[in-house]
Amino acid sequence: MIHKGKIASFLLLPLLLSSCGNKTYPIEKYFLNIDYIDNFRILQLTDIHLGITTNLKEQEHYLNNLISVASPHMIVITGDTFMNASKKEVDFIYSYFDSLNIPWSIVWGNHDKQGFYSPNYVVDSLSNYQNVVFKNLKYDDVYGDSNYVVNLKDGLDTIWRLYMLDSNSYHDESTFTYNYDIIRPDQIAWYEKALNYENGFNIPSLMFIHIPLPELNYAAEQLKTNPDAYEYIGELKEDSWPGYKNSKMFTMIEKYHSTRGVFFGHDHLNTLAIDYEDVILAYGVKSTNKIYHDASMLGGQIITLPRDGSFSLNNLERIYLRYEE
Amino acid sequence: MKNRCLFLSLNILLYFLSSAGVFYFFYYFFTDVIVNSAQDIDVTFPVLILTILPIYSFFLYHFSLRINDKLKFYKSSIIHCSILTFLALYIIIHLLFAIYFNFDGVAINQQFTNFFPLDFILYATFALVIFVTLLTLSIIKFKKLRKNDELEERNMPKFLVKINLAKKGKIPYLILIIIYLLFAMYFFMQGLLGVFWIDYTMTLNLLGSLIILILCFAPTILIIIYYFGYSMKREEKKNKFYLISLINTSSVFLLLLILYVIQLSVNKMFVIESLQAFFPIDFAASINIGPFILFLLMAIPILVATIIYLKRLRKK
Numbered sequence: 001m002i003h004k005g006k007i008a009s010f011l012l013l014p015l016l017l018s019s020c021g022n023k024t025y026p027i028e029k030y031f032l033n034i035d036y037i038d039n040f041r042i043l044q045l046t047d048i049h050l051g052i053t054t055n056l057k058e059q060e061h062y063l064n065n066l067i068s069v070a071s072p073h074m075i076v077i078t079g080d081t082f083m084n085a086s087k088k089e090v091d092f093i094y095s096y097f098d099s100l101n102i103p104w105s106i107v108w109g110n111h112d113k114q115g116f117y118s119p120n121y122v123v124d125s126l127s128n129y130q131n132v133v134f135k136n137l138k139y140d141d142v143y144g145d146s147n148y149v150v151n152l153k154d155g156l157d158t159i160w161r162l163y164m165l166d167s168n169s170y171h172d173e174s175t176f177t178y179n180y181d182i183i184r185p186d187q188i189a190w191y192e193k194a195l196n197y198e199n200g201f202n203i204p205s206l207m208f209i210h211i212p213l214p215e216l217n218y219a220a221e222q223l224k225t226n227p228d229a230y231e232y233i234g235e236l237k238e239d240s241w242p243g244y245k246n247s248k249m250f251t252m253i254e255k256y257h258s259t260r261g262v263f264f265g266h267d268h269l270n271t272l273a274i275d276y277e278d279v280i281l282a283y284g285v286k287s288t289n290k291i292y293h294d295a296s297m298l299g300g301q302i303i304t305l306p307r308d309g310s311f312s313l314n315n316l317e318r319i320y321l322r323y324e325e
Numbered sequence: 326m327k328n329r330c331l332f333l334s335l336n337i338l339l340y341f342l343s344s345a346g347v348f349y350f351f352y353y354f355f356t357d358v359i360v361n362s363a364q365d366i367d368v369t370f371p372v373l374i375l376t377i378l379p380i381y382s383f384f385l386y387h388f389s390l391r392i393n394d395k396l397k398f399y400k401s402s403i404i405h406c407s408i409l410t411f412l413a414l415y416i417i418i419h420l421l422f423a424i425y426f427n428f429d430g431v432a433i434n435q436q437f438t439n440f441f442p443l444d445f446i447l448y449a450t451f452a453l454v455i456f457v458t459l460l461t462l463s464i465i466k467f468k469k470l471r472k473n474d475e476l477e478e479r480n481m482p483k484f485l486v487k488i489n490l491a492k493k494g495k496i497p498y499l500i501l502i503i504i505y506l507l508f509a510m511y512f513f514m515q516g517l518l519g520v521f522w523i524d525y526t527m528t529l530n531l532l533g534s535l536i537i538l539i540l541c542f543a544p545t546i547l548i549i550i551y552y553f554g555y556s557m558k559r560e561e562k563k564n565k566f567y568l569i570s571l572i573n574t575s576s577v578f579l580l581l582l583i584l585y586v587i588q589l590s591v592n593k594m595f596v597i598e599s600l601q602a603f604f605p606i607d608f609a610a611s612i613n614i615g616p617f618i619l620f621l622l623m624a625i626p627i628l629v630a631t632i633i634y635l636k637r638l639r640k641k
Contacts (some may be wrong), residue, residue: 051357084357084605113601114608116353118522138525170597170608178597178611291360 022141027193032133034074034103036152036159040305043072044208046265047080047109049290050089052116058323059288060096066287066300066321067100074102074133078265078284079109079167079210083291086116090125098129105133105162107146109210109266110169110180120145134164143184144168149194152305158198160305161205163191163259168211171244180211180266182243188252201256204309212264212283214242215250219276233313234271234283237294241267253279260311263303268293273316280311285318295322341510348507349514351377356605374412381409508622509544515603516541522602530595533588536581537600540619547574547626567634571627578623585616 045066050059067075075097082089097104106126113119123145126134135148144166152160168181195201217240222229253259254277261280268291273282285299302317351373358373519538527534554566588595596616601608604615 051361052354053357053361083360083609084353111608114605115602116518117602118524119526119599119602120524124524169601170611172593172597172613174613176613176617178608178613181597289364292362 023137023139024141025137027190027197029137030135030147030190030194031149031151031197032135033151033153034133036154036305036307037073038307040074040152040160041070041072042162042206042303042305043067043070043075044078044263044284044301044303045075045287046078046210046284047268047286047291048077048093048288049080049083049111050093050288051082051084051290052086052089054085054089054290056089056092059290060092062288062321062323063096066319069321070300070302070319072102072302075100075104076162076164076208076263077104077106078208078263079107080111080265081106081109082115082122083111084115087121087125090115090117090122094125094129094132098131101131103131103133105150105164105208107164107208107210108144108166108169113169141186142190143186147187147190158200158203159307160309161200161203161258163194163205163207165191165207165209167209167243167264173244179244180241182211182245182247183209183249184247188247188249191249192252192256195256195258201258203258204305204311205259206303206305206311207253207259207262209262209264211266212240212242213250213262213281214246215276216240216272216274216281216283217242219274219281220272223274230274230276231313232272232274233316234273234318236267236272237269237297238267240270250279260309261303261315263301269297271297271318273313275313280313280316282316285320289323296320298322345510345514348510349518352511353605356609360609505544505622505625506548508618509548512541512619512622513545519603527599530588530592530599532584533592533595534599536585536588537596537603537616537619539581540616540623541603543577543619544622544626547623550574551626551630564634564637567630567637571630571634574623574627574630578620578627581623582620585620 043066045063048059050056077097081093108122112122115122123136126132126136133150134146136145146164146166148164150162150164151158152162165183165187167183170178171181173179195205219230219232220236220240223232250262253262257278259279261282263282263284265284265286267283268286270283271285273280282301284301285297286293287298287300289295289298297320299319299321302319304315304317305311306315354373516538519534519541523534550570554563554570592598596604596613607613607615
């Protein structure tokens with residue numbers, strides 16, 4: 001005779017194995033609005049990499065200088081803000097950005113959740129801040145924790161859209177090594193849904209992620225044999241490390257021709273921005289001297305959004321600032 | 326006598342706990358220093374030394390068990406304890422001085438009220454030095470210092486008396502035990518913190534998270550079983566204890582392994598999604614060995630215990 005306890009434990013097993021149920025939210029729940037200002041200036045910061053041995057005073061001083069030079073209307077941080085950090089560093093940087101009294105947004109990189117805190121502390125603690133423009137719907141059916149859309153509105157009109165996506169972290173393709181993850185099919189489907197919301201495909205947009213798309217590699221390879229193949233600025237000083245396979249995200253971007261630029265970080269020595277198939281694929285500038293870096297290539301990237309929706313490499317401005325300055 | 330045994334046992338338990346906490350922090354701290362190419366080594370160096378202190382004393386403690394000459398043991402304990410105390414006091418004064426005068430570049434961001442990490446390290450180091458000192462003094466108190474005196478068994482906790490590593494003098498074995506202890510300390514602390522870190526991300530992969538949490542505590546539990554069983558006097562009782570503990574630990578190990586395989590078949594990405602903080606080196610270096618190490622830490626003692634048990638049976 002089978003003991004009742006054993007039956008109960010077997011029945012509980014699927015519950016333990018399964019996730020807590022994924023919910024489909026209406027697409028409008030992922031949208032946030034902020035005011036558009038003419039020639040809207042976004043300062044992209046990336047790969048700040050605060051950790052428990054970081055001198056926070058030094059970093060604050062540097063970021064103060066950088067932001068005063070940039071004079072942005074908004075700050076977007078494209079991932080790897082933390083690595084081996086404690087709650088102190090998380091609270092510090094969030095409080096710092098919030099104290100600037102301009103909207104700021106963040107997407108996650110592959111290192112952000114490795115620290116002295118519960119896995120979602122970096123996500124959940126954002127709700128304590130007033131100027132952050134961020135949304136994460138828990139238990140939704142879209143993979144990742146920083147998938148949301150920011151409308152830059154002038155009254156009722158949406159002038160620009162910013163698509164923020166979580167490019168996720170790692171993928172265990174082989175037994176003992178990790179590769180970098182990709183944007184998942186459900187995220188791409190979510191992006192398409194968001195594009196179609198309120199005729200979003202007619203609204204010029206940008207995308208901010210952490211891990212670069214592989215199309216940048218394809219374009220860079222072509223430039224080696226034919227330097228005139230594409231317009232570009234910056235350079236690749238290290239190998240580019242996209243996800244473990246092509247997610248076909250760029251295929252979706254090409255389909256709608258709405259997203260004019262994709263901005264990322266991840267590879268600290270790369271500053272290449274390339275006009276590939278009418279889409280600007282651009283690295284940001286590494287924003288602090290933590291982890292490996294080139295001291296002459298630290299700073300930020302200003303992205304200017306004109307009202308007419310036009311966009312090219314001329315809308316990008318790199319700000320390089322040394323720590324001694 | 327019983328109070329003295331209890332006092333010593335408590336010393337060792339608290340010694341392990343504080344060592345575990347400090348070593349855990351050392352591991353994270355050292356990882357951060359390495360990935361930053363030691364660029365702030367001038368300010369991180371004192372803290373690095375501080376976090377090495379418990380490991381140093383832990384090694385000393387186990388090596389001291391090798392010393393057959395008790396007088397030599399007592400003297401070397403006092404010397405090393407004095408060095409530890411001096412280093413700890415130096416580090417503490419240095420850091421307090423730096424905080425008070427608001428030096429730029431103080432390594433741990435001048436925290437003195439949050440639980441983590443500066444004040445925790447200071448408290449742990451204080452506790453560690455005090456306990457090690459008390460431990461040594463307690464041992465000295467038990468007997469008058471005469472050359473080549475054997476310690477009276479009734480004065481010592483049984484597991485201290487019965488550990489025959491000193492008699493056998495097997496240094497490589499001793500080193501392996503210490504390395505195992507370091508892993509056990511790290512994962513014990515990680516498991517403890519993991520309990521407080523449970524949030525909805527971990528509940529997304531609940532089974533896998535629970536397996537890893539249990540595995541984190543397994544090495545410590547196995548060490549306790551080892552010391553407890555080792556302290557038994559009667560051979561029959563010892564054999565029985567060995568058999569029961571072997572059956573239990575092997576069963577738990579197999580169950581965890583099977584459940585882990587099931588979890589992998591459902592979602593092989595669960596460590597990446599929910600448990601990145603548990604394996605900082607893995608994700609800093611993009612290597613996937615953390616869970617494998619955890620299972621190994623459980624499998625090796627079980628294997629060794631099985632071999633020892635079979636040898637004992639053969640001797641009978």
